Amino acid sequence: MRLATVNIDGLPHAVVETSRGFVDLPFSSVRDLLEAPSWRTIVERHLLDDVLVPVDSATYLPVVLAPHKVICCGHNYRDHIIEMGRELPSFPTLFTKYADSLAGPYAELSFNSESKEIDWEAELAVIVGAEVKNCTPEQALSAIAGYTISNDISMRDWQRRTLQWFQGKAFDASTPLGPVLVTPDECDPKAGLAISCQVNGETVQSGNTSTLVFDAAALISYISRFTVLRPGDVILTGTPGGVGMARTPPRFLADGDVLVTTIGGIGELRNHISIPN
């Protein structure tokens, strides 16, 4: 199944996609839905209904609203690590964003003038569907609600001001997430999903989720050894090669750019970039 959080008449709603359109669910966001232990059954029951809601791109919100935790992994695409001449890591490199960092999948991303080096990072995002603490990778796998797309937009100048990346990663409304959560029965990143990023139609990143060093279940299991994860929490799994900072010369997002982030089987994010002069 494919779930989304959309704005209907000014209020957020969880919806499920069908071949006929979107069916409304009695929850104000996908996170609220996932907090119901029997959420799969609830969605299946509503799929029998015929109450369709109109959904256009302007109505999409971040697929999860107000997650408690948004945890990101860096250095996680095997082919990119090897091409950079680095060793494969023994442990995942983890940092954080906030619910405030998130933006809609088709939102205009409007930045203030604080950063001069706004960069892209196409990423597979995993949405947690059950509470887990100290879980094995097998338990983690069954706690995954589904997968979606994100772009871990990074302010490189802020990210490199100190040793800790957080301040360059947590700008408000910088990180599009969506458009839909696709459940694991319809989507298997381990088997391989093409992931790419385009700026103004030019492909700048291209990779495959089968080359993740730490897959979704491994990341959730590892994180759960130090902190609890709950329904709606978001894990960003890292980005393949091709970020703007690593180009010669470096290239960053500019006012008016159109950023498209695509993962096969899930869909795409499409975000216009607005940066004041």
Place this chain on the structure above:
Amino acid sequence: MRLATVNIDGLPHAVVETSRGFVDLPFSSVRDLLEAPSWRTIVERHLLDDVLVPVDSATYLPVVLAPHKVICCGHNYRDHIIEMGRELPSFPTLFTKYADSLAGPYAELSFNSESKEIDWEAELAVIVGAEVKNCTPEQALSAIAGYTISNDISMRDWQRRTLQWFQGKAFDASTPLGPVLVTPDECDPKAGLAISCQVNGETVQSGNTSTLVFDAAALISYISRFTVLRPGDVILTGTPGGVGMARTPPRFLADGDVLVTTIGGIGELRNHISIPN
């Protein structure tokens, strides 16, 4: 005024300390109280009441429950930076914890066997009292609800597994916070508050908040340039010299240790350490 969050008959309550004892407030935690724009007036009105509630050390909860953001600053005590031969930083080094990371001021801190290098970091904590975004240091100063004590307990082995410290800083229930929030009219860290940490009665850290490179207002102003801060959010301001990792040989917390963290004019945290063999 001095505010606390305590457990009364199994439910959390915000209370205010008076010379006669603690007066109950109609909020379930200091964060809920701070979300009321007129919180100072509300507390003053209740101070006229004579309804005292019994408070002993077992009833203290983290002074703020469920903050949206817990942001920490590293490398921030001038004397310690200079004694280590480092340059004073141009920007604050920031990383994060979670509401789940917090523990009561007198709680037993029970760790699992994941870390073998559990270290102390006595810190002044600042509690935000109003929503701020892109604020000046002057605006930040008037948005401070007050000050309290924390110990940024750090799992050094996890902290150093990768370049990003987060995974060694965000173990659940690792970070005592409290016992009271003291409002700025009664507490001025810039003028200088003695801060110290004792393990089993031995003083291992001793510093003064007047030597902070980035003071509370500077940190809030800086953070607000990339993300909004709200009432109840917590900023940990860094630790003076004397952490266990920097000793020769290194020293870490052991099962049965008693950790006391003291800031003049606020009070002390007293935490028994429990670590399985």
